[in-house]
Amino acid sequence: MLSLNQLSYHPPATPQPILQGVNLTLPPQEMGLIVGPSGSGKSTLLEIMAGLATQTEGTVQWRDQELQPEELQQLAGLVFQFPERHFCCDTVLRELRFGHPELSTTQLDETLSAVGLSQIPLSTPPYALSGGQQRRLSLAVQLVRQPSLLLLDEPTAGLDWSMRSQLAALLAELKQHWSLLVVTHDPSDLLDIADHHWSIHQGTLTAVTA
Numbered sequence: 169m170l171s172l173n174q175l176s177y178h179p180p181a182t183p184q185p186i187l188q189g190v191n192l193t194l195p196p197q198e199m200g201l202i203v204g205p206s207g208s209g210k211s212t213l214l215e216i217m218a219g220l221a222t223q224t225e226g227t228v229q230w231r232d233q234e235l236q237p238e239e240l241q242q243l244a245g246l247v248f249q250f251p252e253r254h255f256c257c258d259t260v261l262r263e264l265r266f267g268h269p270e271l272s273t274t275q276l277d278e279t280l281s282a283v284g285l286s287q288i289p290l291s292t293p294p295y296a297l298s299g300g301q302q303r304r305l306s307l308a309v310q311l312v313r314q315p316s317l318l319l320l321d322e323p324t325a326g327l328d329w330s331m332r333s334q335l336a337a338l339l340a341e342l343k344q345h346w347s348l349l350v351v352t353h354d355p356s357d358l359l360d361i362a363d364h365h366w367s368i369h370q371g372t373l374t375a376v377t378a
């Protein structure tokens with residue numbers, strides 16, 4: 169169970185707080201969806217949950233324990249918006265093992281199969297994959313580290329309709345094992361599979377009831 173308690177983020181350089189009094193609870197094996205326009209604070213919220221930025225007020229808790237950024241970096245896996253822009257290696261194998269040379273081929277195979285890429289040779293260059301396959305590889309890069317919480321920033325951005333629905337089906341499968349939190353400005357493909365739904369405007373989060 170993830171919970172954010174009265175979380176605010178107001179760096180000294182910004183006139184207005186970027187996040188204000190955010191409260192959120194996400195049980196395990198469920199998917200939360202946060203929908204808001206550009207500039208509303210979605211990416212900032214994910215960066216705090218991933219331990220890449222630190223809130224100025226409030227706490228992030230996991231199983232009733234308050235976590236520090238270093239612990240959140242271990243717990244959470246963040247898939248950036250347009251994650252394929254962050255590929256750094258020349259093969260799928262090296263991309264998956266980057267920073268984690270200890271991972272066994274079995275672990276890599278299991279992860280690739282979890283994202284529907286089992287037929288791809290490990291020697292394939294990431295840039296040679298299709299757009300949808302690159303998104304799947306980006307998910308695999310995070311999943312192979314076994315995070316307890318998977319954070320996704322605009323996972324359907326830039327995909328055509330068929331790749332968007334395939335990605336939604338994949339997320340529905342992944343939430344059987346992981347807690348997922350997705351932020352987006354366009355929820356159309358994801359509303360059906362979300363268990364919890366919030367909207368965010370100017371850094372303020374509001375629960376949306378169906």
Ligand SMILES: Nc1ncnc2c1ncn2[C@@H]1O[C@H](COP(=O)(O)OP(=O)(O)OP(=O)(O)O)[C@@H](O)[C@H]1O
Binds near residue numbers: 186206207211213
């Ligand atoms: N490092 C920073 N320093 C100052 N302001 C920032 C910083 N990062 C983000 N902001 C501001 O915080 C607000 C929220 O930004 P954020 O990137 O979280 O929005 P977003 O909802 O992800 O937008 P988008 O949909 O365009 O990705 C914006 O007003 C932005 O200008």
Ligand SMILES: [Mg+2]
Binds near residue numbers: 211212
């Ligand atoms: Mg963003």
